[in-house]
Amino acid sequence: MSTQVAETSTGISHAKLGIWTFLASEIMLFGGLVSAYVILRSGSAHMAIPPREMMGVPLATFNTFALITSSVTMVLALAAIKVNDMKRFARFIGMTIGGGILFLCIKSYEYNHKWHEGITLSSNLFGSFYYTLTGLHVIHVIGGILLLLYILVTGLNGAYDAHNHERVEAAGLYWHFVDLVWVILFPILYLL
Amino acid sequence: MDTHGHGHDAGHGHGEPTSFWRKYVFSVDHKVIGIQYLITSFLFLLVGFGMMMLMRYQLAWPSPPDDFDPEKMSLVRSTIAKIFGDKMEYGFMRPDFYNQLGAMHGTIMIFLGVVPLGVAAFGNYVLPLQIGAPDMAFPRLNMMSYWVYLVGGIVMMSSYFAPDGFPQSGWTSYAPLSIVAPPGQTVWCIAMVIIITSSLLGSINFIVTTLNMRAKGMTLGRMPVFVWAQLVTAVLLLLAFPVLEAGALLQLLDRVAGTSFYIPKDMMYGSTVFPAAGGGNPILWQHLFWFLAHPEVYVLLLPAMGIVAEIIATNTRKPLFGYREIVGSMVLIGILSFVVWAHHMFLSGMRTSLANLFVTTTLTISVPSVAVLTCLLLSLRGGAIRFNTPMLFALAFLPMFGIGGLTGLPLGFAPTDLHLHDTYYVIGHFHYVVAPGSLAALMGATYYWYPKMFGRKMNETLGKIHFWMTIVPMNFIFFPMLFQGMWGMDRRLADPTLQWHNLPVQGWSVIMLFAACVLLLGQIPFLWNFFWSLRHGEIAGENPWNATTLEWACPSPPPHGNFVTPPEVHRGPYEYSVPGHKTDYWPQDEAA
Ligand code: HEM
Numbered sequence: 001m002s003t004q005v006a007e008t009s010t011g012i013s014h015a016k017l018g019i020w021t022f023l024a025s026e027i028m029l030f031g032g033l034v035s036a037y038v039i040l041r042s043g044s045a046h047m048a049i050p051p052r053e054m055m056g057v058p059l060a061t062f063n064t065f066a067l068i069t070s071s072v073t074m075v076l077a078l079a080a081i082k083v084n085d086m087k088r089f090a091r092f093i094g095m096t097i098g099g100g101i102l103f104l105c106i107k108s109y110e111y112n113h114k115w116h117e118g119i120t121l122s123s124n125l126f127g128s129f130y131y132t133l134t135g136l137h138v139i140h141v142i143g144g145i146l147l148l149l150y151i152l153v154t155g156l157n158g159a160y161d162a163h164n165h166e167r168v169e170a171a172g173l174y175w176h177f178v179d180l181v182w183v184i185l186f187p188i189l190y191l192l
Numbered sequence: 193m194d195t196h197g198h199g200h201d202a203g204h205g206h207g208e209p210t211s212f213w214r215k216y217v218f219s220v221d222h223k224v225i226g227i228q229y230l231i232t233s234f235l236f237l238l239v240g241f242g243m244m245m246l247m248r249y250q251l252a253w254p255s256p257p258d259d260f261d262p263e264k265m266s267l268v269r270s271t272i273a274k275i276f277g278d279k280m281e282y283g284f285m286r287p288d289f290y291n292q293l294g295a296m297h298g299t300i301m302i303f304l305g306v307v308p309l310g311v312a313a314f315g316n317y318v319l320p321l322q323i324g325a326p327d328m329a330f331p332r333l334n335m336m337s338y339w340v341y342l343v344g345g346i347v348m349m350s351s352y353f354a355p356d357g358f359p360q361s362g363w364t365s366y367a368p369l370s371i372v373a374p375p376g377q378t379v380w381c382i383a384m385v386i387i388i389t390s391s392l393l394g395s396i397n398f399i400v401t402t403l404n405m406r407a408k409g410m411t412l413g414r415m416p417v418f419v420w421a422q423l424v425t426a427v428l429l430l431l432a433f434p435v436l437e438a439g440a441l442l443q444l445l446d447r448v449a450g451t452s453f454y455i456p457k458d459m460m461y462g463s464t465v466f467p468a469a470g471g472g473n474p475i476l477w478q479h480l481f482w483f484l485a486h487p488e489v490y491v492l493l494l495p496a497m498g499i500v501a502e503i504i505a506t507n508t509r510k511p512l513f514g515y516r517e518i519v520g521s522m523v524l525i526g527i528l529s530f531v532v533w534a535h536h537m538f539l540s541g542m543r544t545s546l547a548n549l550f551v552t553t554t555l556t557i558s559v560p561s562v563a564v565l566t567c568l569l570l571s572l573r574g575g576a577i578r579f580n581t582p583m584l585f586a587l588a589f590l591p592m593f594g595i596g597g598l599t600g601l602p603l604g605f606a607p608t609d610l611h612l613h614d615t616y617y618v619i620g621h622f623h624y625v626v627a628p629g630s631l632a633a634l635m636g637a638t639y640y641w642y643p644k645m646f647g648r649k650m651n652e653t654l655g656k657i658h659f660w661m662t663i664v665p666m667n668f669i670f671f672p673m674l675f676q677g678m679w680g681m682d683r684r685l686a687d688p689t690l691q692w693h694n695l696p697v698q699g700w701s702v703i704m705l706f707a708a709c710v711l712l713l714g715q716i717p718f719l720w721n722f723f724w725s726l727r728h729g730e731i732a733g734e735n736p737w738n739a740t741t742l743e744w745a746c747p748s749p750p751p752h753g754n755f756v757t758p759p760e761v762h763r764g765p766y767e768y769s770v771p772g773h774k775t776d777y778w779p780q781d782e783a784a
């Protein structure tokens with residue numbers, strides 16, 4: 001909020017500073033889990049990696065693409081609100097949400113498929129890490145979709161304009177972070 | 193999650209709530225929330241203390257003597273036996289109950305007692321005042337953080353009703369013991385995730401508030417040491433806690449979802465192979481746990497250092513010695529605290545070269561710790577010291593923390609730690625830092641800021657009685673632990689006398705029990721004083737200690753929105769006895 005920005009000691013709005021600090025803690029959360037995975041992957045003799053065919057790399061690649069696209073539409077939505085173009089703003093936020101939902105649909109298909117192939121949460125160490133890491137990420141995607149829905153509804157009610165879009169920016173930062181986490185998880189779980 | 197609160201929500205002195213519920217219960221005012229935290233964490237401290245009293249009773253006389261006659265039990269013993277039934281038959285504790293109390297004592301004291309008191313209670317109340325802010329940056333988030341903490345605490349306590357009672361794997365919850373432990377441990381994992389969530393909400397709020405809501409003229413270099421301490425602490429909580437959250441999540445899954453992050457291949461449990469795929473590594477838990485828990489010990493310490501700095505500056509009537517060195521050292525402590533965690537794991541079979549690395553970092557971190565202590569000591573030199581109750585506690589902190597820090601050094605050397613690890617020496621070491629160190633500072637803080645919170649001073653005579661009856665017995669409890677530990681007495685034993693080599697130092701445990709009783713009695717004047725002074729204490733004006741920092745520039749207690757007019761800061765925080773100034777203190781907001 002522009003009025004708020006003028007009031008803060010750093011010149012950065014509470015919302016933006018808050019979301020950055022929040023993301024720092026999120027990095028440590030995923031960082032802890034990913035390090036655990038890396039340590040056991042390199043240190044445990046019992047982390048059997050399923051063959052790549054079983055992992056369904058093409059589908060996951062497509063999913064990565066869906067999520068990255070949704071990050072791009074998020075950027076476009078922010079650009080639109082900065083020039084007061086409400087129509088484009090609503091359309092791009094909608095597309096971002098759509099990208100997130102598409103990701104979740106594909107993910108649930110994948111889960112179902114893998115579970116039937118015998119990769120389960122308790123089947124072996126790899127399965128445990130696979131579902132824990134991606135599951136936590138899925139929770140973050142769901143949180144992000146809810147956040148964006150909130151942005152969309154408040155936006156349609158005229159909460160944001162060219163001078164007042166701190167929250168859109170904060171939501172965008174969060175969404176890019178969720179995207180980034182996936183971009184790290186995808187290679188370490190599917191490709192390596 | 194509401195990280196993006198409204199501008200107007202930050203309470204600029206308007207919109208004061210009127211209904212009782214909004215004003216005192218579901219309040220978003222940082223002062224009310226601070227007092228809620230204060231009362232709740234003192235309650236948890238009492239609960240944790242009560243558990244410890246039982247354990248010390250058990251340790252004083254761990255097993256029935258040969259001529260034990262159930263007909264002739266002392267009144268205390270028969271009462272205890274009656275209350276606790278089969279958990280303490282004839283007043284002798286069942287070992288699994290001892291383990292439960294031990295695990296809960298540690299968990300409660302650290303995560304529900306001292307940290308919420310030092311960070312959330314005083315941080316919440318004092319930090320916004322000291323930087324001249326009307327409230328926290330995200331008031332609703334602040335309220336949520338308190339309620340989430342309370343729920344986490346209640347969930348943690350509710351583990352008592354799980355089959356086989358409280359968790360019993362120690363506050364460190366080492367795997368694989370914690371994986372095969374009874375269901376109370378599952379509750380522990382869930383409660384920890386809740387408590388960590390609360391702490392994360394709090395730390396985001398503290399960081400944004402400190403950086404963003406400083407009054408005009410309150411540059412970083414003019415912030416009181418207490419604010420700096422809270423800022424560094426918040427960063428530690430923000431970055432270290434998520435890692436334990438990750439660890440607790442994995443432990444939870446190991447327990448309930450059949451994963452085996454911490455379970456090795458073909459682990460034997462009893463006489464069978466534990467039913468899990470295996471392949472995990474128990475040491476992984478230790479890494480994840482201590483990556484949090486070492487920074488956590490500085491979370492226990494830093495607010496206390498900040499408090500002591502405030503009290504000393506006020507009561508010596510002179511500027512702190514080395515403000516910049518103190519702040520710099522605190523920041524350095526914060527950074528280094530992330531690279532020392534494995535000094536808790538020298539016995540886990542790590543490579544010598546790795547152990548050497550952690551020995552080095554551990555010795556390095558003691559340098560800034562000693563630097564802070566030295567600055568605080570030198571601050572006393574030549575001061576016109578006022579020996580009031582807060583000052584007594586602050587003065588006691590110095591040697592007590594000194595003992596705590598010095599006893600840490602032999603633990604930081606891998607070769608000596610091999611002998612001392614998991615003995616009472618370690619318990620003595622960290623209790624010196626946390627109890628007569630941090631907790632004493634927090635008690636001093638209570639006396640120091642009470643007039644601000646409630647508009648009246650606490651009684652000095654009762655305060656001094658409380659002080660002596662706290663510090664003296666604490667030394668009689670914790671110093672013998674160092675002897676017992678060096679002698680080889682291991683921690684976490686319900687009956688150390690089963691090991692014959694412990695018999696020569698067993699007598700200390702009786703003395704420690706009596707000291708603990710005195711300590712308990714010594715808290716009565718404190719509680720009485722706290723409630724009595726609410727109505728009968730000497731009326732305190734805005735600035736009863738003639739101090740310089742901004743919390744003393746608003747009414748006591750401050751109204752909703754804190755400052756009548758937004759303060760403007762003209763100088764550093766500790767301008768005492770400035771030559772040529774009309775009084776011996778020069779408040780930060782006084783125009784030149
Ligand atoms: C300043 C120098 C310090 C050094 C060199 C130091 C060193 C150590 C070492 C090496 C251990 C592990 C001992 C073992 O398990 O074998 C230890 C344990 C511990 N220290 Fe310190 N420490 C210092 C300060 C502190 C402070 C300031 C606190 C808290 C406020 C603290 C709290 C603890 C706790 C809680 C444990 C034991 C945890 C447990 O095993 O249950 N220490 N310390």
Ligand SMILES: [Cu+2]
Pocket residue numbers: 485486489532533535536
């Ligand atoms: Cu440590």
